[in-house]
Amino acid sequence: MSDDLPEEFDLIVVGTGFTESCIAAAASRIGKTVLHIDANEYYGDAWSSFNLEAFNCLLEQPNFTLRNGSYIWHGPESKEENEEMEIVSWTRETLLEKSRRFSLDLSPRVAYSDGELVKLLIKSNICRYAEFRAVDHVCILSNDELVSVPCSRSDVFNTKMLTMVEKRMLMKFLTACNDYKEEDELSFRGRTFLEYLQAQRVTDKIGTCVMQAIAMCDANTSFEVGMQRTNRFLGSLGRYGNTPFLFPMYGSGELPQCFCRLCAVFGGVYCLKRSLDGITQAEQSNELLVSSAGKTLRAKQVVCAPAQLPASLARHYGELKPHISRGLFIAASPLGNEELNKGGGGVILLRLLAEEGAREACLLQLAHYSGTCPEGLYIFHLTTPAISEDPSADLAAFTAQLFQANAPQILYSAYFTLTAQTIPKTSTAMPICCTAAPTYELDYDAAIANARDIFDKLYGEAEEFLPRAPDPEEIVVEGEDPSALREHSLPEDLRAQLQQMDIAE
């Protein structure tokens, strides 16, 4: 491959994680020349997805973003080994044979159907690069059982978990929240959401549904925040599926790539396996001189993922600390009953609490319809804010709740820690902008806000952040008369008709 890379760019973006890709796309979209590189040979950095083999390799070789990796096979190694035992269809061998059918996320996320991510994808037309599956169930744990929280009106109608009067109570509560305006309910200002809920005379069952799954609150969450979250949930209902959430088909690792594709379509240049080796200020100009793979490139600006900073700069950003503890399990049977996994199962979201609600974790169960694993298998992603260097210890309180009573047939389990630097307030002395590592959040709000901030800092707020990309038929090809109607842009049937007429005449 000849390296005929241009040497001058408006912007060089280092790292192809979600936030960096967002910025690269936005810059390219307003006509900036962009070079987007990544030290890894894959897209996505800490936001990437891997097939099973590649995932194992990654766990064996810690890097800046990922450490404390470990994995264990629970099933038999191969068929021969368990001849006396009952028939076991999945073995280590068969799993590895299907390695490519897996798409294992480092940072799995869901998106609110009316949340920041979905709005951004639609507004920018990036949505044409992605497909989503509506999350099938939002669950709570009730007596160690996974129970689906009725989200939509038809869920409330069909659920057997609530009595007729409870159905009315829940619907009434949700409708009241939906109609809530800030000027109403002054009496709950400064109090907690839990107090408000209790004042509505709802039963315990409804209280649990609302606190754990709908408002996603704890006992201390303020009334305003609880109300805001409830409305975020309600506002996202009835758009694509039965729950307010969407999961990207083939895994969350697809999303950064969608932004990269847009960047490329508008002229961005891509190179993987290429790191940022050093950076200096050019003399007599504001340009930066970037050294990468033995070449020096010139750029007006540079944006970099913290984990891809050259060592000389990384020290300015503090120490790498455990940030998120992750567990990943592959099982031959799902969590939850038949009803929750109808037709082979889909995507299930469950928020877990431990230590009296002081700690929380998020479980995402994926069946093959999500495009992330072979048919007949299930992936459980567990995510919690890290409190130690031992991810499995951090998650023990949650796995105990999940796996003891339900005992799914786990074939493989893996743990790892995602790190982040303790970045001081972005120092203005630094010649480059650094993005933030993935945080513990359900959706992408923080990451998008981070990208938008950096974009505004680079290009000012006057430039629109990811305006709508025109559809191909709207674009005027160079040299074309923009108001001319070419025969080929007519509908096929009209074209055929006109041709026929010409023949007849």
Place this chain on the structure above:
Amino acid sequence: MHGRVKVRTTEEERERKKKEQVLKMRAYRAAMTRIQIKRSSGELDDELLNLTVQILLRNPDVSTLWNIRRECVLAKTAQLQQAMQAQEKAPAPKASEQTEKEEEEKEQEQAKEEGDGDKKSATYSEQLQTVYATELDLTEQCLMVNPKSYNSWHHRCWTLEQNPEANWQRELQLCNKYLKFDERNFHTWDYRRYVSAKAAVPAEQELDFCTEKIKVNFSNYSSWHHRSLLLPKLYPNELKERPMSEQKLKQELEMVLTAAFTDPNDSSAWFYQRWLLGGGVQREESAEIVAFRCWPHKAELALKTSCPEMVQLKIHLISAQNSLELDNWLPMDANKTQWECGSIDLHANSNYILESDGQRLPLSVHPKDESLYCFVPPHSISTSCSKELLAELQTQLKSCMDLLDYEPDSKWTLLTSALLMRAIDVDKYHEQSLAHLIKLEQVDALRQGYYQDLAQRWNMEIALAKWPETKHFPLVFEMPGKMKRTPYVQYLIVADAIIECD
């Protein structure tokens, strides 16, 4: 390279659209002209068919073009059928005075020809199927453009009716597809009923399908309606007093109340519930006599509901000695609920029974003029129901009252609880159900008149029901309050005097 994409301005885009519109107009005009010329000269051929496709795909509601297509299809199929018949009749050439060898050869040839003949007729019937398939494809494409196109749905039905080998299962799949697309499209529901009858889909299966659709979204008049047509057939009510068997009715009431509780502001569920609480459908289909009075030369008859086809009703007066048919009935009111018969000759002093269409009513002697009469007050029978159903109705009433605790102004709950009360015990709950109507007049002022009318009906019903026990019966009827328009007025033909309230 400047780097920013060049996009057409709205002005440029408008100009392009205009140009396209001009071309479309030109094409449309040309096609229409050509179609008219061909039709008037009777050229019902493939070209004509193709010309209509171009227009119909853009606008599926040009009825004339569908008519032309039908003419073309009929012409084509007639041709093909003729060709098929001609082939069947074609006589095999007879050979005579030939050597054996020649004979043999001839036979072989003939066999070959016959084989060809089979092949040909197969292709004729294949051609016939292609003609129908083209129409089905076209309507399907048109329905993608407009899923509520009356013309396309109708043409589809017509095509299927023409084809003795129509594939009804495929049509059922089509319904599934379109109902997935829009579960409330009543065109599709109508079509589904037509198709499922043709395909002889078991009613159970249809009911399951319908239940699934309601589970997805119960705000759907069409699916509730579909249910109301299936249930009386699947679970008939022996006594015909309820729409369906009491066992099933219980389940339906529970389901619909769940829907109503989930969203009391959705009216579709409440409407279905009212139907469930109403009387049996079958009974309403035939005329039911509620009052009768007969003098030696004249008779008057009152029916529960309007009956325009009185001729079909055979009415007899039967005594031990003879049977007398009463006919030549003339309507006495615009509603056609009261009828008069002036051509009879009745010998009094006999015990007569009035008989009509399964009804047998003993007649009494009127104290005023010794005429004969009978009187069946409203609700005299339907108050009886099984213990299980009664228990369900009471549970439902309790749930409604609980809900009213929460939401005292919920319109549908107020009305339904009143209806439930009346279904349980008209007499006992009379005052309370009227109180609900008064409350409804306040919370739903738009329908004040409706509630007042309903209150008058209920008052009248109870007054009529109690009338036979009063001492003035059947001479005098006392109106239960001021009426704008008297409901059940036909019941009063047996009375001699009516006392109005002030």
Place this chain on the structure above:
Amino acid sequence: MAKTYDYLFKLLLIGDSGVGKTCILFRFSEDAFNTTFISTIGIDFKIRTIELDNKKIKLQIWDTAGQERFRTITTAYYRGAMGIMLVYDITQEKSFENIKNWIRNIEENAAADVEKMLLGNKCELNDKRQVSKERGEQLAVEYGIKFMETSAKASINVEEAFLTLASDIKAKTEKRMEANNPPKGGHQLKLTEIRTKDSWLSRCSLL
């Protein structure tokens, strides 16, 4: 909500830089040839609706957006693709040799049952030919796929190639539908699906 086609097929163009992928795309979708297309940014796919056996088929044909240059085609590009045109330049030996790499790439990232077709483009430049037609045919046989030599410039075989690929995909799709095996897939987000605030309460209600 009107849908004006029976099938929607997503097709990809894959091959080295400079083999004429974009020109093939424009020849098929616009019946035009102009080298300035290549420098036109912002176009990542083109649409053309064709008709096969009375069925309207919308072909959405995606271009690589230059990401083939440094072998950085995103895995997301392959998702949901039902057909792939593998393109080489008959005047560039290297582009033909690279087809094997691209096929490996496809096997790693695209669905296992994706329809593939091999195109040797620029066949109007016979005097500069480096890859014989026989070698192209042989490679296609090796992978069990169809092959054609095309010229976007002289408009040779481009239309035929797409119609062939589309009709193979259509046959496969219909076979799968007959087996009652609906294609899996997720939602594509669309602007039109945005509804009002109370959408989750959508109900029948009389005034």
